[in-house]
Amino acid sequence: MxxxxxxxxxxxLRIDRDMLLKDMARKAAVTPAFLSAVEAGRKPIPHYLxxxxxxxxxxxxxxxxxxxxxxxxxxxxxxxxxxxxxxxFDRSLAVQLARSxxxxxxxxxxxxxxxxxxxxx
Numbered sequence: 001m002x003x004x005x006x007x008x009x010x011x012x013l014r015i016d017r018d019m020l021l022k023d024m025a026r027k028a029a030v031t032p033a034f035l036s037a038v039e040a041g042r043k044p045i046p047h048y049l050x051x052x053x054x055x056x057x058x059x060x061x062x063x064x065x066x067x068x069x070x071x072x073x074x075x076x077x078x079x080x081x082x083x084x085x086x087x088x089f090d091r092s093l094a095v096q097l098a099r100s101x102x103x104x105x106x107x108x109x110x111x112x113x114x115x116x117x118x119x120x121x
Contacts, residue, residue: 004074007039009067010053017057027056045071 003011014024025035029052037043050071054064072078080094104112 002041003039004041005070006045006067006074007041009070010035010039013053013057013059013067019057024053024057028052041074041076044076045074 010024013019014021021036021039022032025032028035028049030049034043038045038049050064050068053059054067059067080098082091082094
């Protein structure tokens with residue numbers, strides 16, 4: 001199984017700091033087996049893990065945000081947070097996107113990405 005971007009980032013951090021997997025696991029208060037499974041993409045990345053690792057090895061803000069980004073990219077599933085005031089239209093759009101995402105071709109995904117990228121400007 002290929003490493004996820006998060007797994008690659010963890011390995012890079014360990015190598016850069018001369019740490020073994022068991023050392024990072026101990027510092028993050030998880031078992032080495034669990035950290036290995038997360039790194040290899042066999043287990044989902046718990047929401048608390050990025051901050052535990054970042055705090056325990058002293059990552060700066062930009063390194064922490066990069067690790068968080070790698071975790072998000074590596075997630076097998078994502079959640080769209082809808083507020084209590086979200087409209088029926090918003091809810092149906094989120095559900096429709098989730099249900100049909102795997103069926104979209106690259107052109108359709110690129111079109112959606114362009115729309116989302118424009119919102120950042």
